[in-house]
């Protein structure tokens with residue numbers, strides 16, 4: 001699945017123009033961090049603008065180790081209409097802290113909306129910020145009852161997912177997530193050139209912003225529907241080639 005992250009209602013409307021090419025519209029506020037949380041009314045307006053059959057995701061923030069605060073914020077995202085709730089475990093230095101936070105989120109969200117999906121997100125560049133390491137995420141997600149384990153990059157300075165977690169380690173991340181019955185989501189300045197590897201390792205959700213913004217600039221550029229369509233075409237091409245290779249080998 002392709003997840004695209006607009007930061008405003010205007011950008012979400014550009015996503016709507018490319019709705020057939022994407023699977024999830026992910027509301028965030030990049031100027032508040034990699035998984036910066038947007039205002040509840042922005043989530044609501046975007047939910048109202050996006051076709052009903054397209055799920056809307058919302059990031060709850062690059063969160064501190066404050067389980068109660070984060071659970072309440074996650075409920076806010078769900079009440080505002082998001083059915084994927086993404087939490088960036090920025091302030092969690094141990095897996096136990098991360099499980100604590102995610103258990104609160106899962107309970108808060110699922111008591112309100114049992115079919116909502118909770119995404120526990122860590123950071124590929126965790127070593128730069130001192131939070132839980134990337135390969136701990138599948139177990140954190142599993143132990144907390146989350147539905148997906150995700151990696152993004154915390155510091156958006158041009159470095160990318162594979163600069164910090166090479167494809168073979170991402171493959172292990174995906175394997176661990178699948179073994180635990182979770183969806184595996186990967187992001188972090190992902191470019192079309194990364195799609196062959198991401199497809200090959202069985203990534204369920206690829207998250208992008210910069211690659212589909214004007215000039216490849218996630219901050220100054222705005223999401224362009226034609227770039228979303230082109231990115232999707234590349235994803236589909238790799239999926240077809242991978243399926244053909246698997247069929248030929250069996």
Ligand SMILES: O=C[C@H](O)COP(=O)(O)O
Pocket residue numbers: 003005026152156187188189190207208209210211218
């Ligand atoms: O969840 C996905 C992120 O928005 C990725 O953003 P990026 O591709 O600019 O790193």
